[in-house]
Amino acid sequence: MICTIYSHQLGLERIKEILQSNITNAKISNVKDDDESDIIELEIKEGILSAAQKLVISYRERAIPSYQIPEIDDSALTANLKGLYGFVDSLPTVNEKVKDLFLQKILTLNCEFTITQEKGEVKDLKSILKNIANELDAVLFVQPDTVISKSNGQHFLDKNLDLIIDTEGNCEIENLDVKINSIYFDGDQSELTEDQMERKENNEKILETHNIKINRNLPCIESESETTLRTPKEIAQRVSILAVVNLVAFNSISPEEATDYLQNYKLWEFTTEKEKEFLANPTDDKKANESWKCEGIWVLMWALNKIDTLDFPNEFCDIENIDPDDYPVGEDKDPNIFIDSITAIRSKSEILDANDLYYRFNWACVDERINGREMEAINPGIVYERQYALNWLINYMEQDWDYITCDT
Template sequence: MICTLYSHQIGFEKIVETIQSTYPKAAVEISTQAESQTAEVEIKGGFLSSGSKFTIQYRQREEPSYQIPDTDNCSLTGNLRGLYGYVDSLPSKNEKIKTLFLRKIETLNSEFSISQEKGQTKDLKELIQKLAADFDAVLFVQPKTIISKSDGQHFLDRNLDLLLDTDGHCDVESLEVKINSIYYDKQPAEITEQQKKWKADSEKILEERAVKINKYLPFIEAEEEVELRTPQEIATRICILAMTNLVAFSSISNEEAAAYLQNYNLWDFVTPDEKDFLANPTEQKKSSESWKCECIWVLMYALNKIEDLGFPDVLCSLNDIPEQDYPVGPHKDPNDFINSNFNARSKDEILALNDLYYRLDWACVDARINGEEMTEVHPGVVYERHYALNWLINYGGADWDDVTCDT
């Protein structure tokens, strides 16, 4: 083994994407075990060079946080407790850095080890350096490797500078401890029976549909941790999406859409990306924006204007929404729709759906990383619906343009 990287950030897919961009011709084989995921990377040799192979094994905490609770039985959490004790026992010639290092260990959520299995992989040091920087990682390094800075086992910072060795040596003057805002001041909580039910129900649906299941995926947030968007917020977003969608399908011009939104006092709710689209709706932008049909479909479902969301193996049809229920159109004031009395769906219903699409999206990403065709569901439909659901539950507190679909 060359080294093990530890990070506050999580994301095996991000690691795989970095591997693929660094070695576009390599054969990357992904496997998933009970608590870990592995990328096996094989690079063929040339006429005058031999081939090589390296692996990256990844695991993350079941409940990412910014501290290490004593009650968490996750195997990685247990390992982090041991890591904290080991570092705490080491001598140090820079107590300030050691204190920061111990604080950083408390925030760690993921671990991925890198091993050279065969030959010598070109640019592997550069890959490690990029992963360390991208993940703001600390590294536990073996001696006599391509990145070693000491004769014994030792730790490096994100810049591959010596952070601490067994003799207490340290070559850095500072160490940042960054905490994702979604974890800050969030006290570790026990998983609720409702969260367990959402996960179990989702996995049952996936199993029935022959969709790959990752048992290692954590639970989504508990109901008491989530504040849904209000019906008025949802309705306003539907109206704006409906107008940009009409432009995407060339049903109206961008000027007409902008004038409509301005005339009905909705322009202030149009996002920067949407204003950019309406200012210059190229064919490429139209193609991307047309996918927002699926977002409209989800949001209309959230307001109980659609009875059945349907499984994401086919595209939705907005034509199935009764004309009287659709919020925009000639001589229609969208504010009538926005100010309606909605019988919106419950938080439990929305979170159950969010759990399902979270797991469906993981399966789609996994298939894409492995170069496999996803036939059980439509990946584009899954992504757009997951996007809308994450916005509905205020995932990460993100505005519409900034929603992420982490898996």
């Protein structure tokens, strides 16, 4: 194998076009292998008496192209990219800036193809590889002793075939472009509003203050003009149901009592299917998972102005610190009185500020986990649960409570 090429762009057909334009006398054929990679075979013969040359390219791409690596693998390539990220992150370097940019670029990669020279030596192969790399804004994982090698060990090259990093930490470039196709963003990042840019900048300063890793290429979340918050009544109903279910998680009431309570006060129809399944069979494991929803309750009570601040996510919230008069449920307490009393919530700007911050917190937590490190500055579980509730508040991707995703 000569190298493996990675790109954000999906490029099987473009690769074939480049090969055909550079090697006019090549016979190109396609096959599928057992792991469903696309195989391109090039048979090249310069003349009747010359020996044949053969290149084989094995191509695969992610099931869901993106600009980030999801927590749950969507393909074998995604799993490979997680390993690649960890490998690069472990390398020493003489240029931290380039290494950091390279790590950000790895998150955006959507396709991979290996190039193997099976027969003979293809004429102008270096030029062909450079043309492919330039066309796809690619990075290359290269073995030593090849036509494009720049190191005695395994190493990475940029689209110009210059050294990004090798196992000794060497580097011969000063910058590395990280380009992302706008179609993969949740919103169009080409026309950012002032509130989006200011929110991102302010929250990155918070991360910097606490020495939490920053992904400068993590995009902005939705603008205020693009966002429709949940209504005050929706939030009050949701937090009331969560509070009842949470009592079961902490063994304060039985699931039967909780079900009767929600039915008696006309909240059963707003209880989600997963919450109903939990109340029907609240095992110890399910109770442990449900107990984390304290952090979601805390976020929603903050949104309703019942608590002053979310506090830094390094310590668990304490629901008992909320004034009982401000809490929606309790013995002989009608939650609908609480629900009907809620007519306003925090501003869209405040809620989006928090959502953007927890989005960046969660990216840092995921980055640590991918690399086998423990996040010490903040608690990843608290961060996840709070981002979950914040995503619900801003109607992220119009997802219902049971199906909120915390993308990074």
